[in-house]
Amino acid sequence: MRSVCVYCGSSAGRNGVYSQGAHDLGALFHKMGWQLVYGGGTTGLMGEVAKATMGPRYDGHVHGIIPSALVAKERHNAADNDNDNSSIKSAELEEQMKIDVDDHKGSTPISWKFGRTTVVNDMHSRKRLMANESDAFVAMPGGYGTFEEIMECITWSQLGIHNKPVIIFNLNGFYDALLEFINHSIKEGFISKSNGDIVQVAHTAEEVVQKIEQYQIPEGRFNLKWEDEGKPTL
Template sequence: MTTATIERKENVLKTVCVFCGSSFGNNDSFVKAADTLGKLLAERKWGLVYGGGSTGIMGSVARACATNDGYVHGIIPEALIARERTSSTEGLNEKLKESINNHDGSTPLPDSKEYGHTTLVKDMHTRKRMMGEEADAFVALPGGYGTLEELMEVVTWFQLNIHNKPIIIYNVDGFYDGLMQFIQDAIKSEFVSAKNGEIIKIAYSAEEVLEAIEKYRIPDGRFNLKWDST
Protein backbone atom coordinates (compact mmCIF):
# COMPACT_ATOMS: atom_id res chain seq x y z
CA MET A 1 0.00 0.00 0.00
CA THR A 2 1.39 3.38 -0.95
CA THR A 3 2.17 6.09 1.59
CA ALA A 4 -0.60 8.29 0.18
CA THR A 5 -3.11 5.46 0.58
CA ILE A 6 -2.01 4.82 4.16
CA GLU A 7 -2.47 8.49 5.05
CA ARG A 8 -5.88 8.49 3.47
CA LYS A 9 -6.87 5.29 5.32
CA GLU A 10 -5.97 6.88 8.65
CA ASN A 11 -8.63 9.53 7.99
CA VAL A 12 -11.33 6.93 7.30
CA LEU A 13 -13.80 6.59 10.17
CA LYS A 14 -14.85 3.05 9.24
CA THR A 15 -14.66 0.78 6.22
CA VAL A 16 -17.67 -0.91 4.64
CA CYS A 17 -17.35 -4.09 2.60
CA VAL A 18 -19.84 -4.05 -0.28
CA PHE A 19 -20.86 -7.25 -2.06
CA CYS A 20 -22.55 -6.73 -5.43
CA GLY A 21 -22.80 -7.85 -9.02
CA SER A 22 -20.12 -7.55 -11.68
CA SER A 23 -22.99 -6.96 -14.13
CA PHE A 24 -25.34 -3.97 -14.30
CA GLY A 25 -28.57 -5.96 -14.23
CA ASN A 26 -31.63 -4.80 -16.15
CA ASN A 27 -32.83 -2.09 -13.78
CA ASP A 28 -31.34 1.42 -13.78
CA SER A 29 -32.17 1.61 -10.07
CA PHE A 30 -29.36 -0.84 -9.33
CA VAL A 31 -26.72 1.46 -10.80
CA LYS A 32 -28.24 4.55 -9.18
CA ALA A 33 -28.27 2.82 -5.80
CA ALA A 34 -24.61 1.84 -6.16
CA ASP A 35 -23.63 5.37 -7.22
CA THR A 36 -25.49 6.95 -4.33
CA LEU A 37 -24.03 4.56 -1.79
CA GLY A 38 -20.48 5.16 -3.04
CA LYS A 39 -20.91 8.94 -2.88
CA LEU A 40 -22.39 8.82 0.62
CA LEU A 41 -19.53 6.67 1.87
CA ALA A 42 -17.06 9.27 0.59
CA GLU A 43 -19.05 12.18 2.06
CA ARG A 44 -19.24 10.43 5.43
CA LYS A 45 -15.47 9.66 5.27
CA TRP A 46 -16.24 5.97 5.38
CA GLY A 47 -14.04 3.73 3.25
CA LEU A 48 -15.03 1.03 0.79
CA VAL A 49 -13.49 -2.42 0.44
CA TYR A 50 -14.90 -4.50 -2.42
CA GLY A 51 -14.10 -7.20 -4.94
CA GLY A 52 -11.84 -5.03 -7.08
CA GLY A 53 -13.77 -5.10 -10.35
CA SER A 54 -14.49 -2.20 -12.69
CA THR A 55 -17.51 -3.79 -14.35
CA GLY A 56 -21.21 -3.68 -13.43
CA ILE A 57 -22.51 -2.12 -10.25
CA MET A 58 -19.30 -3.30 -8.56
CA GLY A 59 -17.44 -0.75 -10.65
CA SER A 60 -20.19 1.83 -10.12
CA VAL A 61 -19.97 1.88 -6.33
CA ALA A 62 -16.15 2.00 -6.45
CA ARG A 63 -16.03 4.85 -8.98
CA ALA A 64 -18.62 6.86 -7.09
CA CYS A 65 -16.62 6.60 -3.88
CA ALA A 66 -13.13 7.07 -5.37
CA THR A 67 -14.03 10.01 -7.63
CA ASN A 68 -15.53 11.82 -4.65
CA ASP A 69 -12.20 11.54 -2.81
CA GLY A 70 -13.24 8.48 -0.83
CA TYR A 71 -10.97 5.62 0.24
CA VAL A 72 -11.42 2.54 -1.95
CA HIS A 73 -9.62 -0.78 -1.69
CA GLY A 74 -10.41 -3.46 -4.25
CA ILE A 75 -9.21 -7.03 -3.78
CA ILE A 76 -9.31 -9.26 -6.83
CA PRO A 77 -7.92 -12.70 -7.77
CA GLU A 78 -5.70 -12.88 -10.85
CA ALA A 79 -8.13 -15.25 -12.59
CA LEU A 80 -10.89 -12.63 -12.49
CA ILE A 81 -8.84 -9.73 -13.88
CA ALA A 82 -9.91 -10.42 -17.47
CA ARG A 83 -13.60 -10.71 -16.51
CA GLU A 84 -14.14 -8.13 -13.78
CA ARG A 85 -11.36 -5.58 -14.26
CA THR A 86 -11.07 -5.21 -18.02
CA SER A 87 -12.25 -6.97 -21.16
CA SER A 88 -8.73 -8.15 -21.92
CA THR A 89 -5.13 -7.55 -20.91
CA GLU A 90 -4.74 -5.42 -24.04
CA GLY A 91 -6.42 -2.60 -22.14
CA LEU A 92 -3.89 -2.69 -19.29
CA ASN A 93 -0.84 -0.50 -19.06
CA GLU A 94 2.62 -2.07 -18.86
CA LYS A 95 3.02 -1.40 -15.12
CA LEU A 96 -0.24 -3.18 -14.38
CA LYS A 97 0.65 -6.11 -16.65
CA GLU A 98 3.99 -6.45 -14.86
CA SER A 99 2.23 -6.48 -11.47
CA ILE A 100 -0.14 -9.21 -12.62
CA ASN A 101 2.61 -11.35 -14.10
CA ASN A 102 4.85 -11.10 -11.04
CA HIS A 103 2.43 -11.01 -8.13
CA ASP A 104 3.32 -13.15 -5.12
CA GLY A 105 -0.13 -13.78 -3.70
CA SER A 106 -0.88 -10.34 -2.31
CA THR A 107 0.37 -7.65 -4.65
CA PRO A 108 -0.71 -3.98 -4.84
CA LEU A 109 -1.57 -2.77 -8.33
CA PRO A 110 -1.02 0.84 -9.44
CA ASP A 111 -3.52 3.20 -7.78
CA SER A 112 -6.35 4.47 -9.96
CA LYS A 113 -8.29 7.74 -9.71
CA GLU A 114 -11.44 5.79 -10.56
CA TYR A 115 -10.99 2.66 -8.47
CA GLY A 116 -8.57 3.60 -5.70
CA HIS A 117 -6.09 1.02 -4.41
CA THR A 118 -6.22 -2.54 -5.74
CA THR A 119 -4.60 -5.67 -4.34
CA LEU A 120 -4.16 -8.75 -6.52
CA VAL A 121 -4.42 -12.12 -4.74
CA LYS A 122 -4.14 -15.77 -5.71
CA ASP A 123 -7.61 -17.07 -4.89
CA MET A 124 -11.18 -16.34 -3.79
CA HIS A 125 -10.56 -17.43 -0.21
CA THR A 126 -7.79 -14.85 0.22
CA ARG A 127 -9.97 -12.18 -1.37
CA LYS A 128 -12.85 -12.81 1.03
CA ARG A 129 -10.59 -13.12 4.06
CA MET A 130 -8.88 -9.80 3.35
CA MET A 131 -12.19 -8.02 2.71
CA GLY A 132 -13.59 -9.41 5.94
CA GLU A 133 -10.57 -8.39 7.97
CA GLU A 134 -10.61 -4.80 6.71
CA ALA A 135 -14.38 -4.32 6.96
CA ASP A 136 -16.23 -2.77 9.90
CA ALA A 137 -19.58 -3.67 8.30
CA PHE A 138 -20.97 -5.62 5.34
CA VAL A 139 -23.52 -4.43 2.78
CA ALA A 140 -25.11 -6.42 -0.04
CA LEU A 141 -26.33 -4.64 -3.16
CA PRO A 142 -28.07 -6.64 -5.92
CA GLY A 143 -25.97 -9.38 -7.49
CA GLY A 144 -25.88 -13.02 -8.47
CA TYR A 145 -24.47 -16.27 -7.10
CA GLY A 146 -21.19 -14.72 -5.95
CA THR A 147 -22.92 -11.91 -4.08
CA LEU A 148 -25.29 -14.32 -2.36
CA GLU A 149 -22.42 -16.66 -1.43
CA GLU A 150 -20.41 -13.80 0.09
CA LEU A 151 -23.41 -12.49 2.00
CA MET A 152 -24.38 -15.88 3.40
CA GLU A 153 -20.81 -16.63 4.44
CA VAL A 154 -20.53 -13.50 6.60
CA VAL A 155 -24.01 -14.19 8.03
CA THR A 156 -22.89 -17.71 8.97
CA TRP A 157 -19.66 -16.34 10.46
CA PHE A 158 -21.75 -13.98 12.57
CA GLN A 159 -24.00 -16.80 13.76
CA LEU A 160 -20.91 -18.86 14.68
CA ASN A 161 -19.41 -15.97 16.67
CA ILE A 162 -16.49 -15.47 14.27
CA HIS A 163 -17.29 -11.75 13.94
CA ASN A 164 -19.85 -9.25 15.26
CA LYS A 165 -19.93 -6.72 12.42
CA PRO A 166 -23.18 -5.25 11.06
CA ILE A 167 -24.69 -6.95 8.00
CA ILE A 168 -27.08 -4.90 5.88
CA ILE A 169 -29.04 -5.79 2.76
CA TYR A 170 -29.72 -2.83 0.46
CA ASN A 171 -33.02 -4.09 -0.94
CA VAL A 172 -33.20 -2.05 -4.14
CA ASP A 173 -36.67 -2.25 -5.72
CA GLY A 174 -37.46 -5.40 -3.72
CA PHE A 175 -34.56 -7.37 -5.21
CA TYR A 176 -34.04 -9.32 -1.99
CA ASP A 177 -37.70 -9.90 -1.12
CA GLY A 178 -37.37 -13.57 -2.10
CA LEU A 179 -34.33 -14.06 0.12
CA MET A 180 -36.07 -12.44 3.07
CA GLN A 181 -39.03 -14.77 2.51
CA PHE A 182 -36.65 -17.74 2.46
CA ILE A 183 -35.23 -16.65 5.83
CA GLN A 184 -38.72 -16.37 7.29
CA ASP A 185 -39.56 -19.83 5.91
CA ALA A 186 -36.36 -21.22 7.44
CA ILE A 187 -37.33 -19.70 10.80
CA LYS A 188 -40.84 -21.13 10.52
CA SER A 189 -39.39 -24.55 9.69
CA GLU A 190 -37.01 -24.24 12.67
CA PHE A 191 -33.77 -24.34 10.70
CA VAL A 192 -32.92 -20.77 11.78
CA SER A 193 -33.80 -19.35 15.18
CA ALA A 194 -35.95 -16.23 15.34
CA LYS A 195 -33.11 -14.39 17.09
CA ASN A 196 -30.60 -15.33 14.39
CA GLY A 197 -33.13 -14.11 11.87
CA GLU A 198 -32.27 -10.63 13.16
CA ILE A 199 -28.62 -10.83 12.07
CA ILE A 200 -29.43 -9.20 8.74
CA LYS A 201 -30.93 -5.72 8.70
CA ILE A 202 -32.82 -4.38 5.69
CA ALA A 203 -32.44 -0.93 4.14
CA TYR A 204 -34.29 0.61 1.21
CA SER A 205 -32.06 3.61 0.51
CA ALA A 206 -28.36 4.43 0.78
CA GLU A 207 -29.12 6.71 3.72
CA GLU A 208 -30.90 3.85 5.49
CA VAL A 209 -27.88 1.61 4.88
CA LEU A 210 -25.55 3.95 6.76
CA GLU A 211 -28.12 4.53 9.49
CA ALA A 212 -28.59 0.78 9.93
CA ILE A 213 -24.83 0.34 10.32
CA GLU A 214 -24.63 3.05 12.96
CA LYS A 215 -27.62 1.74 14.91
CA TYR A 216 -26.78 -1.96 14.59
CA ARG A 217 -27.11 -3.93 17.80
CA ILE A 218 -25.81 -7.48 18.12
CA PRO A 219 -28.84 -9.78 18.47
CA ASP A 220 -28.99 -12.51 21.09
CA GLY A 221 -28.85 -16.14 20.09
CA ARG A 222 -25.44 -16.47 18.47
CA PHE A 223 -23.54 -19.69 19.13
CA ASN A 224 -21.11 -19.15 21.98
CA LEU A 225 -18.13 -20.66 20.18
CA LYS A 226 -14.46 -19.88 20.72
CA TRP A 227 -12.20 -19.59 17.70
CA ASP A 228 -8.43 -19.59 17.51
CA SER A 229 -7.57 -16.32 15.77
CA THR A 230 -3.89 -17.18 15.33
Protein backbone atom coordinates (compact mmCIF):
# COMPACT_ATOMS: atom_id res chain seq x y z
CA MET A 1 0.00 0.00 0.00
CA ARG A 2 1.39 3.37 -1.02
CA SER A 3 1.24 6.08 1.62
CA VAL A 4 1.02 9.66 0.35
CA CYS A 5 1.35 12.82 2.44
CA VAL A 6 -0.93 15.60 1.21
CA TYR A 7 -0.34 19.15 2.43
CA CYS A 8 -3.33 21.44 1.91
CA GLY A 9 -5.43 24.20 3.43
CA SER A 10 -7.69 23.82 6.43
CA SER A 11 -9.93 26.26 4.57
CA ALA A 12 -11.81 25.50 1.36
CA GLY A 13 -10.75 28.59 -0.58
CA ARG A 14 -13.12 30.70 -2.63
CA ASN A 15 -13.22 28.56 -5.76
CA GLY A 16 -15.06 25.25 -5.76
CA VAL A 17 -12.42 23.72 -8.04
CA TYR A 18 -10.12 23.31 -5.02
CA SER A 19 -12.58 21.22 -3.01
CA GLN A 20 -13.45 19.22 -6.11
CA GLY A 21 -9.77 18.50 -6.71
CA ALA A 22 -9.32 17.39 -3.10
CA HIS A 23 -12.34 15.11 -3.42
CA ASP A 24 -11.08 13.65 -6.71
CA LEU A 25 -7.64 12.92 -5.25
CA GLY A 26 -9.08 11.31 -2.13
CA ALA A 27 -11.54 9.24 -4.14
CA LEU A 28 -8.70 7.99 -6.33
CA PHE A 29 -6.62 7.04 -3.28
CA HIS A 30 -9.64 5.13 -1.93
CA LYS A 31 -10.10 3.32 -5.23
CA MET A 32 -6.43 2.34 -5.38
CA GLY A 33 -6.21 1.35 -1.72
CA TRP A 34 -3.54 3.96 -0.98
CA GLN A 35 -3.18 5.57 2.43
CA LEU A 36 -3.54 9.32 2.93
CA VAL A 37 -1.31 10.98 5.50
CA TYR A 38 -2.39 14.54 6.27
CA GLY A 39 -2.59 17.23 8.94
CA GLY A 40 -5.57 15.76 10.77
CA GLY A 41 -8.08 18.59 10.31
CA THR A 42 -11.72 18.13 9.35
CA THR A 43 -12.27 21.51 7.70
CA GLY A 44 -11.50 22.85 4.25
CA LEU A 45 -9.43 20.86 1.78
CA MET A 46 -8.06 18.75 4.62
CA GLY A 47 -11.52 17.50 5.49
CA GLU A 48 -12.47 17.00 1.85
CA VAL A 49 -9.49 14.85 0.88
CA ALA A 50 -9.71 12.82 4.10
CA LYS A 51 -13.41 12.12 3.80
CA ALA A 52 -13.07 11.14 0.13
CA THR A 53 -10.17 8.81 0.91
CA MET A 54 -12.22 7.12 3.63
CA GLY A 55 -14.97 6.50 1.06
CA PRO A 56 -18.75 6.23 1.47
CA ARG A 57 -18.40 3.12 3.65
CA TYR A 58 -15.53 4.54 5.72
CA ASP A 59 -13.25 1.67 4.72
CA GLY A 60 -10.34 3.72 3.37
CA HIS A 61 -6.91 4.32 4.86
CA VAL A 62 -6.35 7.75 6.40
CA HIS A 63 -3.88 8.81 9.08
CA GLY A 64 -4.30 12.35 10.38
CA ILE A 65 -1.54 13.81 12.53
CA ILE A 66 -2.36 16.93 14.51
CA PRO A 67 -0.83 18.85 17.46
CA SER A 68 -2.88 18.81 20.64
CA ALA A 69 -3.15 22.61 20.60
CA LEU A 70 -5.35 22.40 17.51
CA VAL A 71 -7.87 19.97 18.95
CA ALA A 72 -7.79 20.38 22.74
CA LYS A 73 -10.71 22.82 22.78
CA GLU A 74 -13.04 20.57 20.81
CA ARG A 75 -12.34 16.99 21.89
CA HIS A 76 -15.68 16.81 23.68
CA ASN A 77 -17.49 17.76 20.48
CA ALA A 78 -15.44 15.18 18.63
CA ALA A 79 -16.68 12.46 20.95
CA ASP A 80 -20.26 13.61 20.35
CA ASN A 81 -19.70 13.33 16.61
CA ASP A 82 -18.33 9.80 16.94
CA ASN A 83 -21.23 8.62 19.08
CA ASP A 84 -23.97 10.12 16.93
CA ASN A 85 -24.41 9.07 13.32
CA SER A 86 -27.51 11.17 12.77
CA SER A 87 -28.05 13.17 9.58
CA ILE A 88 -27.86 16.34 11.67
CA LYS A 89 -24.30 15.56 12.73
CA SER A 90 -23.39 14.64 9.15
CA ALA A 91 -24.77 17.97 7.95
CA GLU A 92 -22.68 19.76 10.58
CA LEU A 93 -19.55 18.00 9.34
CA GLU A 94 -20.36 18.98 5.76
CA GLU A 95 -20.72 22.63 6.74
CA GLN A 96 -17.54 22.42 8.80
CA MET A 97 -15.58 21.23 5.77
CA LYS A 98 -16.66 24.29 3.77
CA ILE A 99 -15.55 26.82 6.37
CA ASP A 100 -13.96 29.99 4.98
CA VAL A 101 -10.51 31.19 6.01
CA ASP A 102 -11.96 34.33 7.60
CA ASP A 103 -14.14 32.24 9.94
CA HIS A 104 -11.68 29.45 10.67
CA LYS A 105 -10.45 29.57 14.29
CA GLY A 106 -7.54 27.15 13.90
CA SER A 107 -9.01 24.16 15.73
CA THR A 108 -10.95 21.16 14.47
CA PRO A 109 -12.65 18.25 16.27
CA ILE A 110 -11.44 14.69 15.76
CA SER A 111 -13.91 12.33 14.12
CA TRP A 112 -13.49 8.71 13.06
CA LYS A 113 -15.27 9.65 9.82
CA PHE A 114 -12.00 11.27 8.73
CA GLY A 115 -9.83 8.26 9.55
CA ARG A 116 -7.33 7.45 12.28
CA THR A 117 -5.92 10.40 14.20
CA THR A 118 -2.66 10.70 16.09
CA VAL A 119 -2.34 13.67 18.45
CA VAL A 120 1.23 14.90 18.99
CA ASN A 121 2.70 17.55 21.24
CA ASP A 122 4.08 20.02 18.73
CA MET A 123 4.44 20.95 15.07
CA HIS A 124 7.93 19.47 14.75
CA SER A 125 6.69 16.07 15.92
CA ARG A 126 3.80 16.35 13.49
CA LYS A 127 6.03 17.01 10.49
CA ARG A 128 8.50 14.27 11.41
CA LEU A 129 5.76 11.65 11.82
CA MET A 130 4.03 12.72 8.61
CA ALA A 131 7.33 12.36 6.72
CA ASN A 132 8.12 8.99 8.27
CA GLU A 133 4.68 7.64 7.34
CA SER A 134 4.84 8.72 3.70
CA ASP A 135 6.24 7.45 0.41
CA ALA A 136 5.54 10.70 -1.46
CA PHE A 137 4.59 14.32 -0.82
CA VAL A 138 1.84 16.29 -2.57
CA ALA A 139 1.02 19.98 -2.15
CA MET A 140 -2.51 21.17 -2.87
CA PRO A 141 -3.64 24.81 -2.49
CA GLY A 142 -3.13 26.18 1.01
CA GLY A 143 -1.60 28.94 3.07
CA TYR A 144 1.59 29.61 5.02
CA GLY A 145 1.68 26.14 6.59
CA THR A 146 1.29 24.36 3.28
CA PHE A 147 3.99 26.49 1.65
CA GLU A 148 6.43 25.87 4.49
CA GLU A 149 5.81 22.13 4.57
CA ILE A 150 6.25 21.46 0.86
CA MET A 151 9.32 23.72 0.62
CA GLU A 152 10.91 21.78 3.48
CA CYS A 153 10.28 18.51 1.62
CA ILE A 154 11.88 19.98 -1.49
CA THR A 155 14.89 21.15 0.53
CA TRP A 156 15.25 17.75 2.21
CA SER A 157 15.36 16.13 -1.23
CA GLN A 158 18.00 18.59 -2.44
CA LEU A 159 20.11 17.81 0.64
CA GLY A 160 19.81 14.07 0.07
CA ILE A 161 17.79 13.41 3.22
CA HIS A 162 15.10 11.60 1.21
CA ASN A 163 14.49 10.34 -2.34
CA LYS A 164 10.70 10.53 -2.33
CA PRO A 165 8.51 12.13 -5.02
CA VAL A 166 7.48 15.74 -4.48
CA ILE A 167 4.39 16.77 -6.47
CA ILE A 168 2.71 20.16 -6.84
CA PHE A 169 -1.02 19.63 -7.52
CA ASN A 170 -1.50 22.87 -9.42
CA LEU A 171 -5.28 23.23 -9.41
CA ASN A 172 -6.61 26.22 -11.34
CA GLY A 173 -3.08 27.58 -11.73
CA PHE A 174 -2.82 28.15 -7.97
CA TYR A 175 0.94 27.52 -7.91
CA ASP A 176 1.81 29.28 -11.19
CA ALA A 177 3.51 32.16 -9.38
CA LEU A 178 5.55 29.82 -7.16
CA LEU A 179 6.66 27.74 -10.14
CA GLU A 180 7.61 30.93 -11.98
CA PHE A 181 9.65 32.02 -8.95
CA ILE A 182 11.49 28.67 -8.88
CA ASN A 183 12.32 29.06 -12.58
CA HIS A 184 13.50 32.61 -11.87
CA SER A 185 15.79 31.28 -9.11
CA ILE A 186 17.19 28.73 -11.57
CA LYS A 187 17.85 31.42 -14.17
CA GLU A 188 19.55 33.62 -11.57
CA GLY A 189 21.85 30.79 -10.48
CA PHE A 190 20.47 30.04 -7.00
CA ILE A 191 18.93 26.64 -7.85
CA SER A 192 20.57 24.21 -10.26
CA LYS A 193 18.54 23.11 -13.27
CA SER A 194 18.75 19.48 -12.13
CA ASN A 195 17.44 20.35 -8.67
CA GLY A 196 14.57 22.15 -10.34
CA ASP A 197 13.44 18.67 -11.41
CA ILE A 198 12.85 17.70 -7.78
CA VAL A 199 9.45 19.37 -8.13
CA GLN A 200 6.98 17.66 -10.45
CA VAL A 201 3.72 19.34 -11.45
CA ALA A 202 0.29 17.73 -11.88
CA HIS A 203 -3.05 19.25 -12.86
CA THR A 204 -5.44 16.35 -12.18
CA ALA A 205 -5.74 13.66 -9.53
CA GLU A 206 -4.83 11.02 -12.11
CA GLU A 207 -1.72 12.96 -13.04
CA VAL A 208 -0.69 13.17 -9.37
CA VAL A 209 -0.72 9.38 -9.15
CA GLN A 210 1.10 9.09 -12.49
CA LYS A 211 3.82 11.50 -11.36
CA ILE A 212 4.30 9.54 -8.14
CA GLU A 213 4.54 6.19 -9.92
CA GLN A 214 6.91 7.48 -12.61
CA TYR A 215 9.08 9.71 -10.41
CA GLN A 216 12.77 9.69 -11.28
CA ILE A 217 15.27 10.83 -8.65
CA PRO A 218 16.98 13.90 -10.16
CA GLU A 219 20.73 13.94 -10.70
CA GLY A 220 22.88 16.60 -9.07
CA ARG A 221 21.37 16.59 -5.59
CA PHE A 222 23.71 17.00 -2.62
CA ASN A 223 25.25 13.74 -1.44
CA LEU A 224 25.66 14.71 2.19
CA LYS A 225 26.34 12.36 5.09
CA TRP A 226 23.89 12.97 7.89
CA GLU A 227 24.59 11.99 11.48
CA ASP A 228 21.99 9.77 13.10
CA GLU A 229 21.40 12.26 15.92
CA GLY A 230 18.96 14.93 14.85
CA LYS A 231 18.48 13.52 11.37
CA PRO A 232 14.86 13.20 10.18
CA THR A 233 14.17 9.50 9.63
CA LEU A 234 12.39 9.37 6.29
